[in-house]
Amino acid sequence: MINFFRKKEERQPQPIRTWKCKKCGAVVNNIEVRENHYACPHCGAYVRIHAYRRIWLLADEGSFEEWDPVMEAVNPLNFPQYELKIWEAQQSTELNEAIVTGKITMDGIPCAIGVCDARFLMSSMGHDMGEKIARLAERAAREKLPLIIFAASGGARMQEGIISLMQMAKTSEALETLKESGQLFISVLTDPTYGGVTASFATLGDIILAEPGAMIGFTGARVIQQTIGGKLPPDFQRAEYQMEHGMIDAIVSREDLRDTLIHLLRLHTESAQTIPGVHPAEKAGASGTAAASAAGLNFAKLSDAGSSSEAEKAESGGKSTRDSLSAWEHVKISRAKDRAHAQDYIDALFPDFFELHGDRFYGDDGAVIGGIATFQGTPVTVIGVQKGRNLAENRVRNFGMPNPEGYRKALRLIKEAERFHRPVITLVDTPGAYPGVGAEERGQGLAIAQNLQQLSALEVPILAVIIGEGSSGGALGLATANEVWMLENAVYSILSPEGFASILYRDAKKHEFAAEEMKMTSSDLLRLGVVERVIPEKEPVTPGNLSEVTDLMVPLIGDFLSRYGSMTGKELRAQRYERFRRF
Numbered sequence: 001m002i003n004f005f006r007k008k009e010e011r012q013p014q015p016i017r018t019w020k021c022k023k024c025g026a027v028v029n030n031i032e033v034r035e036n037h038y039a040c041p042h043c044g045a046y047v048r049i050h051a052y053r054r055i056w057l058l059a060d061e062g063s064f065e066e067w068d069p070v071m072e073a074v075n076p077l078n079f080p081q082y083e084l085k086i087w088e089a090q091q092s093t094e095l096n097e098a099i100v101t102g103k104i105t106m107d108g109i110p111c112a113i114g115v116c117d118a119r120f121l122m123s124s125m126g127h128d129m130g131e132k133i134a135r136l137a138e139r140a141a142r143e144k145l146p147l148i149i150f151a152a153s154g155g156a157r158m159q160e161g162i163i164s165l166m167q168m169a170k171t172s173e174a175l176e177t178l179k180e181s182g183q184l185f186i187s188v189l190t191d192p193t194y195g196g197v198t199a200s201f202a203t204l205g206d207i208i209l210a211e212p213g214a215m216i217g218f219t220g221a222r223v224i225q226q227t228i229g230g231k232l233p234p235d236f237q238r239a240e241y242q243m244e245h246g247m248i249d250a251i252v253s254r255e256d257l258r259d260t261l262i263h264l265l266r267l268h269t270e271s272a273q274t275i276p277g278v279h280p281a282e283k284a285g286a287s288g289t290a291a292a293s294a295a296g297l298n299f300a301k302l303s304d305a306g307s308s309s310e311a312e313k314a315e316s317g318g319k320s321t322r323d324s325l326s327a328w329e330h331v332k333i334s335r336a337k338d339r340a341h342a343q344d345y346i347d348a349l350f351p352d353f354f355e356l357h358g359d360r361f362y363g364d365d366g367a368v369i370g371g372i373a374t375f376q377g378t379p380v381t382v383i384g385v386q387k388g389r390n391l392a393e394n395r396v397r398n399f400g401m402p403n404p405e406g407y408r409k410a411l412r413l414i415k416e417a418e419r420f421h422r423p424v425i426t427l428v429d430t431p432g433a434y435p436g437v438g439a440e441e442r443g444q445g446l447a448i449a450q451n452l453q454q455l456s457a458l459e460v461p462i463l464a465v466i467i468g469e470g471s472s473g474g475a476l477g478l479a480t481a482n483e484v485w486m487l488e489n490a491v492y493s494i495l496s497p498e499g500f501a502s503i504l505y506r507d508a509k510k511h512e513f514a515a516e517e518m519k520m521t522s523s524d525l526l527r528l529g530v531v532e533r534v535i536p537e538k539e540p541v542t543p544g545n546l547s548e549v550t551d552l553m554v555p556l557i558g559d560f561l562s563r564y565g566s567m568t569g570k571e572l573r574a575q576r577y578e579r580f581r582r583f
C-alpha cells in the first residue's frame with residue numbers, strides 16, 4: 001500500500017481526467033496540468049501535489065530512500081472513530097501518515113527530506129507526524145545531512161488533543177538538534193500551511209521558501225474575520241503577503257524549485273570546505289599564519305595606509321579625479337543619479353547571488369538587499385543598501401534609507417553567515433537611516449545599535465565597501481567591519497553636509513564649506529585611518545563603466561578573503577575590536 005515510488009506510474013500512459021480549475025474555472029486535464037509543472041495552464045494556479053510525486057519531481061532518479069514508512073496509528077485520547085478515520089485516509093491516499101520522510105540526492109547532493117500531503121486529514125499534525133519529523137531531524141543531524149521539509153497543514157490534529165499540541169515543541173526541539181549539528185534546514189511552505197505547523201517546524205527554517213499564492217498563517221482568515229470584524233487585505237496570508245511582511249525569504253515557482261534547492265544546498269555544502277581557516281578541522285594548522293597576519297593588520301597597516309596603499313599603486317596606471325575636485329563635488333558625484341548602485345555591483349561581482357528577504361519580524365525592507373553568493377568559489381553573504389534610479393524604484397527602495405527592518409534583515413543574514421562560516425561583504429550607499437514615525441516606533445536607534453554590537457562580535461570576516469553615500473549611523477550600521485574600503489568618489493560622514501551646516505553654522509546653504517570641513521572624502525578618510533583602501537575611479541562610476549572598478553576589486557576581495565579567511569573567529573573579533581577601539 002505504501003512505500004512505492006511513482007516513477008513507473010508517471011511513465012505509463014495515464015487515463016485522461018478532466019476537472020474545473022478552482023481559481024479560473026477553465027476545464028483542465030491531468031496531462032496538461034502535469035506538463036505545466038502541476039499548475040493550471042490557463043491561470044497558473046497550483047494543483048496540490050501528492051507527497052511521493054513531489055519527491056519524484058525533486059530527486060535524482062532512483063535516489064529516494066524512505067525512512068519510517070510505517071508508523072502504527074495511535075489514539076492517545078481514545079477518541080471515538082479516530083482509528084477508522086485514519087484507516088479511511090490511508091485507503092484514499094495510499095499514505096501511511098500525512099508526511100513522507102527519507103533521503104534523496106539532488107544533482108548528487110544528499111539531503112534529508114520530508115513532504116506533507118494535505119490529502120491526509122488536511123496534513124494535521126498528530127503524534128505520528130510529529131514523531132516522523134523529530135526522527136527525520138535527529139537522523140539528519142546524526143548523518144550530517146541538510147534537511148528540506150515541504151510543509152502543508154491545516155494545523156493540529158484535533159482528535160489527539162493535547163498530545164497533538166506537544167508535537168509542536170517536540171519538532172522544534174529536534175530541529176534545534178539539527179541546528180546544533182551545523183546542518184542547514186530549508187522549509188518550503190506550500191498551500192495551505194496553518195496553525196501548529198506554522199507555529200513550529202515550518203517557520204524555523206534557516207531559509208524559508210514558499211510556493212506562489214500559497215495560503216500561510218497561524219490563525220485562519222475566517223476566524224480572524226469573525227474576531228475582528230472589518231475587512232481583511234485582499235491578498236491576506238498569501239505567500240506574497242507573508243514575504244512583504246518579512247516572514248519568507250523567497251517565493252519560488254515549481255518550475256524553478258529543484259534548481260533553486262540545488263543552488264542553495266551547494267552554497268551551504270561548499271562553505272566549510274573552501275574557506276581555509278574558518279573550517280574547524282583546519283584551524284590548528286593555519287593558526288600560525290593567521291596570527292601573523294592578524295598582527296600585521298593592526299596599527300602599522302592603518303598608519304601608513306595614507307602614503308603607500310595598494311589602492312594608490314593600482315591608481316598609478318590611470319589619471320584619477322581624486323584631490324582635483326572639491327569635497328562638495330565629490331558629494332554631488334556620490335549622489336549622482338547615474339552612479340552605480342549596490343545591485344549593479346552584485347550583478348557584476350556575484351553573478352550567482354540568491355536574494356533572501358525579510359527580517360522575520362515585521363517586514364522586508366526594499367532599501368536593503370541581502371543574500372548568498374559565491375566569490376571565486378567561496379560562499380559569501382552579500383548585503384547592500386540599494387537606491388532607486390527613478391521614482392517608481394525609489395518607492396520600493398525608499399531612496400536608500402533603511403527602516404529598522406532593513407538593519408534587522410541584514411543582521412539576520414549576517415548571523416546566518418556566521419552560522420555557516422561565510423564571510424560577509426557589505427555595499428554601503430545611503431543618505432542615512434529613514435527618519436520616519438514608524439521607524440522610530442519600531443526602534444530605529446536600537447536596530448542600528450544592535451548591528452554595531454553584533455557585527456563587532458562576529459566570528460567571520462566582514463568587509464564593508466562604501467560605494468556612494470555613507471551617511472551617519474545608518475551607514476555605520478552596515479560598516480562595523482574588519483576593513484572598510486571606499487570608492488574614490490564616495491563620501492562617508494557623520495551626517496549630510498546640509499545637515500551639518502544647519503546645525504553648526506545655522507545655515508544649510510553653507511553645505512559646500514561644511515563638506516570641506518567635515519573631511520568626508522575618500523582621501524581625507526584614508527588619512528584619518530577610517531578606511532583602509534580607496535578604489536580609484538578614472539571616471540565617476542556608472543553601470544556602464546563599472547567593470548573598470550570591479551576589475552580592480554576582484555583581486556582585492558580575493559586577497560581580503562584569503563587574509564581574513566585564515567584567521568580564527570577570536571582573531572577576527574580582536575582585530576575588529578582594535579580597529580574601532582583606536583578611534
Ligand SMILES: [Zn+2]
Binds near residue numbers: 040043
Ligand atoms: Zn486556472
